[in-house]
Amino acid sequence: MSKDKNKLKDYYDKREIDESPEPKAEMDISEDEPIFVIQKHDSSNLHYDFRLEVDGVLKSWAIPKGPSTDPDDKRLALPTEDHPLDYANFEGVIPEDHYGAGEVIVWDMGPYQNTSKKEGTSLSMEEAIKKGHITVNLKGKKLEGEYALIRTGSEEDSRWLFMKMKDDKADARRNPVSTEPKSVISGKTIEDLKKEDQND
Numbered sequence: 001m002s003k004d005k006n007k008l009k010d011y012y013d014k015r016e017i018d019e020s021p022e023p024k025a026e027m028d029i030s031e032d033e034p035i036f037v038i039q040k041h042d043s044s045n046l047h048y049d050f051r052l053e054v055d056g057v058l059k060s061w062a063i064p065k066g067p068s069t070d071p072d073d074k075r076l077a078l079p080t081e082d083h084p085l086d087y088a089n090f091e092g093v094i095p096e097d098h099y100g101a102g103e104v105i106v107w108d109m110g111p112y113q114n115t116s117k118k119e120g121t122s123l124s125m126e127e128a129i130k131k132g133h134i135t136v137n138l139k140g141k142k143l144e145g146e147y148a149l150i151r152t153g154s155e156e157d158s159r160w161l162f163m164k165m166k167d168d169k170a171d172a173r174r175n176p177v178s179t180e181p182k183s184v185i186s187g188k189t190i191e192d193l194k195k196e197d198q199n200d
């Protein structure tokens with residue numbers, strides 16, 4: 001079990017974890033480079049959960065409209081509770097009457113590099129989060145290149161914006177949220193999970 005259960009207090013507080021298919025924390029660190037994951041989650045509101053591995057947990061933001069590959073699109077990103085690393089592989093249906101009830105697929109996943117800087121000096125992820133100015137280079141199956149997460153206000157729980165930075169992976173014509181709806185793990189869509197759930 002994770003040594004740092006306190007870090008995940010909000011995660012456990014929000015859930016009856018023994019009655020949900022969602023994972024408990026077992027992993028402390030991923031094997032090689034840190035990972036990011038984007039889970040498409042059809043809960044009361046459809047959204048995309050963007051998660052970054054930082055210091056043994058997944059720092060998380062909910063992006064209602066999902067990511068864009070167009071640097072002109074700034075997408076609202078709302079911080080949510082830290083999730084266990086084990087959550088990165090989670091796909092399934094969170095049952096009714098549970099927190100976050102609805103279908104979850106792993107929409108994109110891969111390693112990332114922290115490229116956050118302040119006046120030319122590299123920042124740790126912890127420092128960048130505190131500053132409210134994170135840049136990461138994503139190596140996903142759908143999203144690649146540099147993305148920024150910028151806090152708009154000064155307070156910790158304020159609104160953030162998620163946006164593509166200008167680089168050779170930026171592409172205003174792509175729209176992966178609508179054209180690439182399948183899980184990168186199982187190939188399933190949210191609709192596939194809904195059908196399976198009805199047949200059970």
Ligand code: MN
Nearest residue numbers: 041049062100
């Ligand atoms: Mn969610």
